[in-house]
Amino acid sequence: MSGSPEIEELPATQTGPKGVIHDWRKFKLESEDHESIPPNKRELLRQMSNPRSNNDNTQEKIGRKMSVHEYEMIQEEDEACLRKYRKQCMQEMHGRLSFGPKFDAVFELDSGEAFLDVIEKEHRLTVVVVHIYDDGIAGCDALNNSLTCLAAEYSTVKFCRIRASATGAGERFSDDVLPTLLVYKAGELLGNFLCFTKHLNEEFFATDVENFLNEYGLLPGKEIAACPDEEENTDVD
Structure with missing residues (x-):
């Protein structure tokens, strides 16, 4: 037709x-x-x-x-x-x-409007993970590094970060609740973790963050393409 x-x-x-x-x-x-x-x-x-x-x-x-x-x-x-x-x-x-858009990096949000847009306008099947951080706060750098690693492995998840002062609600995200990790899907808040580092050991890595999010069922299945290359793990006689 x-x-x-x-x-x-x-x-x-x-x-x-x-x-x-x-x-x-x-x-x-x-x-x-x-x-x-x-x-x-x-x-x-x-x-x-x-x-x-x-x-x-x-x-x-x-x-x-x-x-x-x-x-x-x-x-x-x-x-x-x-x-x-x-x-x-x-x-x-x-x-x-697979359905929905693909990503491979952590996106920096520069305003409260950008923060709302990524929550409300992203594809309904996309899980959005937002890290609210600030400089000099213990655990923020480690969490940023961890999310960078996870972004390479979970291309269907949109990982973002935003400074507390840029959210337009800085009073709600004071230093004592940072780093904060928020997880959304289809505009709905699925996870709200204030002072995220309290849930982990003092020293943590991407696998620790991954395991924590998986305990709450907040991450989709890991991408096949993200698995280590077999060429690196298999010896050829």
Whole structure:
């Protein structure tokens, strides 16, 4: 119908064991440096990544001849490339299942109006964490650093900070209640933690803040993309 909004189609991805193998072969072919692949191996990869053929007999012959070659090629596959492919697939899957905007930093709010805007106008599915701080207050710097780390791991959460004097309600956020951590979603206050450091040890880190917020169920699932790269944790023989 004219006037109906167009729906953007997601790239088609084959499913099932054979589909996954074909997608992997195609990824391998596209990601390899073509100059470093022998012509016969490159052609074999091309055939393996495109199983359709107008000639069924020819396709069957290719299938029979490829069995040994394919086994040898699988043995030679670069494990780092395979891990990269798996990670890309996980990221694409997560992207299709995730909703709402994404963030990767702590946002500095410079006024009470900006403070209200981030609470009231942010996407309804977005969790907003606001740190109210001031210079020279114990724990404020450590909490700022912790939120910076968490912002890199929870891209669907909007982490913000604002000086107490910039809120327009400085009398409500005196030094004895700082640092204060507020958590909102869809304009609703979910968490109100005055003098947040009283809930933690004298010396704390991002994992401590993360665990505390998780105890109250205030953080969504951690992003797949934020998991440490497998290349850094897996030794290749």
